[in-house]
Amino acid sequence: MSRRAFLVRAGGLLVAASLPVGCAGPAFRAPGFQLRYFSPFEYAVVTRVADRIVPGGYGLPDPGSLGVARQADGVLALLDPSLEADFHQLLTLFDRVPILAGRLGSFLTQGPRGADAYLAAWENSPFELLRHGFQGLRRLAAAVYYADPRTWAILHYAGPWVGRIDVGYGLANQGNGPQVNPNVYSRFPA
Amino acid sequence: MKRPAATSPFTDPANPQVIRAQGPLEIRTEVAVIGSGAGGATFASELAERGFEVALLEMGPYITRKQMNQRERDMLPLFYEDVASQTTADGGIVVLHAHCVGGTTVVNNAICFDPPTWLLDEWAERHGVVGTRRADLAAANAKVNFILNVQKIAPDQVNTNAKVMMRGIERIGIAGDTFHHNRTECLLSGFCMLGCAYDRKQNHHITYVPRALSFGARLYPEARIDRLISRGQQVVEAVGTVRDPVSGKSYPLSIKADAFVVAGGAIWSPTLLLKSHLGNAQVGQNFHCHPIAAVAADMGDETIRAYEGIPQCYYVDQYLQDQGFVLESIFAGPSVSAALLPAWGPSLQRLMHRYEHLASAYVQIRDEDSGRIRVDARGVPVIDYSLSARDAQKSLAGLKLLSRLFLAAGAQAAYLPRAGAPIRTQADIAGMDVDFSPCRVSLVSAHQMGSLRMGEDPRFAAVDSRGKVFGTTNLYVADASVFPTAIGLNPQITVATLATHFANQFSRPLPV
Numbered sequence: 001m002s003r004r005a006f007l008v009r010a011g012g013l014l015v016a017a018s019l020p021v022g023c024a025g026p027a028f029r030a031p032g033f034q035l036r037y038f039s040p041f042e043y044a045v046v047t048r049v050a051d052r053i054v055p056g057g058y059g060l061p062d063p064g065s066l067g068v069a070r071q072a073d074g075v076l077a078l079l080d081p082s083l084e085a086d087f088h089q090l091l092t093l094f095d096r097v098p099i100l101a102g103r104l105g106s107f108l109t110q111g112p113r114g115a116d117a118y119l120a121a122w123e124n125s126p127f128e129l130l131r132h133g134f135q136g137l138r139r140l141a142a143a144v145y146y147a148d149p150r151t152w153a154i155l156h157y158a159g160p161w162v163g164r165i166d167v168g169y170g171l172a173n174q175g176n177g178p179q180v181n182p183n184v185y186s187r188f189p190a
Numbered sequence: 191m192k193r194p195a196a197t198s199p200f201t202d203p204a205n206p207q208v209i210r211a212q213g214p215l216e217i218r219t220e221v222a223v224i225g226s227g228a229g230g231a232t233f234a235s236e237l238a239e240r241g242f243e244v245a246l247l248e249m250g251p252y253i254t255r256k257q258m259n260q261r262e263r264d265m266l267p268l269f270y271e272d273v274a275s276q277t278t279a280d281g282g283i284v285v286l287h288a289h290c291v292g293g294t295t296v297v298n299n300a301i302c303f304d305p306p307t308w309l310l311d312e313w314a315e316r317h318g319v320v321g322t323r324r325a326d327l328a329a330a331n332a333k334v335n336f337i338l339n340v341q342k343i344a345p346d347q348v349n350t351n352a353k354v355m356m357r358g359i360e361r362i363g364i365a366g367d368t369f370h371h372n373r374t375e376c377l378l379s380g381f382c383m384l385g386c387a388y389d390r391k392q393n394h395h396i397t398y399v400p401r402a403l404s405f406g407a408r409l410y411p412e413a414r415i416d417r418l419i420s421r422g423q424q425v426v427e428a429v430g431t432v433r434d435p436v437s438g439k440s441y442p443l444s445i446k447a448d449a450f451v452v453a454g455g456a457i458w459s460p461t462l463l464l465k466s467h468l469g470n471a472q473v474g475q476n477f478h479c480h481p482i483a484a485v486a487a488d489m490g491d492e493t494i495r496a497y498e499g500i501p502q503c504y505y506v507d508q509y510l511q512d513q514g515f516v517l518e519s520i521f522a523g524p525s526v527s528a529a530l531l532p533a534w535g536p537s538l539q540r541l542m543h544r545y546e547h548l549a550s551a552y553v554q555i556r557d558e559d560s561g562r563i564r565v566d567a568r569g570v571p572v573i574d575y576s577l578s579a580r581d582a583q584k585s586l587a588g589l590k591l592l593s594r595l596f597l598a599a600g601a602q603a604a605y606l607p608r609a610g611a612p613i614r615t616q617a618d619i620a621g622m623d624v625d626f627s628p629c630r631v632s633l634v635s636a637h638q639m640g641s642l643r644m645g646e647d648p649r650f651a652a653v654d655s656r657g658k659v660f661g662t663t664n665l666y667v668a669d670a671s672v673f674p675t676a677i678g679l680n681p682q683i684t685v686a687t688l689a690t691h692f693a694n695q696f697s698r699p700l701p702v
Contacts, residue, residue: 143528190333
């Protein structure tokens, strides 16, 4: 998602989003660890999104066991402060304006099939903004999930060499490599 | 087994010429170069070699191989803008570029194309650029190739993924070739896009940056310039903040110089000029980004493990001049792959379960239509760019060719960068239609250019043919922003060649 554009373009919709937030927003219990970016509500939304985007199966772990939402929280905490607001607004918009997905209840109230239909409505929306938001959520969940080494064995992905493979002459670890390019400090033979 | 040579003192962040800020910094120098990628580091090195006093400023951190652990989870946030999630304003294209000493060269795939003669002729004849014909750039180009130790990928270095592409190319009767690259004694670990942990990829942070330091330049990592201050047409000061990487504290930064060179890339360079109210109405216009659309091919029982070896080895460029696209082999780690595959839920899991059997390549277009860079109320750049209909047709032509190629190579299915059924037959290819509306197709940009294009007429260009910003006396640009057009090919050698060429024209007294 382009956090750099979402804020402004979503402005009108967020006015609509503010009403259900103010009137009917349920209280969300904080997870048993410190959140760095998400509110407990946002954490719940991302947890549910991850459950549907990367649902396990094929021998792959389920996203809850990997803590995908918690890891996403850590990633988004690295954002430049000037860009933080956009993703917060996306999550509010996504959950609390169900009419955009053609549903009556919020995303978090949906069962599994309802949640998939909700996501699909955003994915295939005629509104570019919603497709944009969906892709931001999809990419976040997928990238965090498959960055976790616990998903790699089933992919037959061996993972990094660093710390695993000695590439020769003691180069098992970074930091002691030779300068192999003879030209870096040479005078160019013009 | 080869004997290790000495490690260079100039690639050590503890080098006293690498300045760690522990309080407010006020710098006085002859030339300030803002940005340390393919353009900035080259420019700084060339000037330092000729005896200029140079301060090289980089907004990103100084990341060395000691930090490069080849894990996407750690490296993507470390290197890339917005934790690698930046997109165009419409969300349609993921825009990748790195913020670190050495810029995007640190995470590129080391592909080297010399600027083609036809391109330089086009710039001269259609865009009024003066003095950048092939003969004008020959010496600069040769020097860049020398310092980066550019050579052709050897046959025994070609990975399995590229061999699938080669097989398909041969069977459908088109021509391809292995890339030239700037790796030396490559260990074939395959993690180039996460930084080379073995310093075999000859990024600018281990070539031109230390070369500049060896000639006396000073490097200021994590030095972010927010604004250039001018008096009349003369830029007199750059102001911003500098961060101490140890304490994490930020301090005010001021640089006074006789000349300033902006080389922050085609997004940040125009942003700095716009925020500083410098230059003409062309600043930020004419932005191009080589949109990339990838195809993932399921090769059935054949084990590919495309993530092993040099990530990009083979290409087809015979369609570049008349149809505006190139094909290049590519693969990525599981995190990036999953993020870019246009699937979710069980479909994504099924596809990723086939990960070791997937081969991949992409079509990269030479986009004729352009967008623009503007600055929002928060002072951050916004990329207003949408793929035009005629550029989308180029991408579609390339996707059809790639699908044909992979089926010929034995693929059971070719997955296009959009949701829906894969391509399995020639009939599927004939009937292929892709909706290129934003966020209906997965597109990526790894090359941004053109947003401060050069030329001699300020009605159509932001800088002149020597890189000097129109309306200023001592402000220059030395990165891909100056390209008058998209080039269609991987740009690092063209950027470094132009930076060398611009630097060669610098002389004292500086034109203040």
